[in-house]
Amino acid sequence: MQIEVDRDLCEANAVCCGLAPAVFSLDDDEVLVIRQPEATVDSQIDIDRVAKAVDRCPKNALKIVG
Numbered sequence: 001m002q003i004e005v006d007r008d009l010c011e012a013n014a015v016c017c018g019l020a021p022a023v024f025s026l027d028d029d030e031v032l033v034i035r036q037p038e039a040t041v042d043s044q045i046d047i048d049r050v051a052k053a054v055d056r057c058p059k060n061a062l063k064i065v066g
Contacts, residue, residue: 002038002065003050009061016053016062023050032061 003023010032016024017032023045025033036045054062 001047001050003034003054004037004063004065005032005034006061006063009059010057011059011061013058015056015058019053019056020046020049022046024053 012026012030012032014024014026017026023034023036025035027033051064054064
């Protein structure tokens, strides 16, 4: 699974950061950073939390590919 952000849509509302802080964060300029753009079963990322973060993005700027 790969996580992508549409930079034209993202407003850095940080909803995703609150739901999956191991994967999403904001940099010093308040630009979204995807710390771990690829998640596998072995990566110990809570895939359910990432999916919830993608689903709850207020601007629909996030998507899961693959």
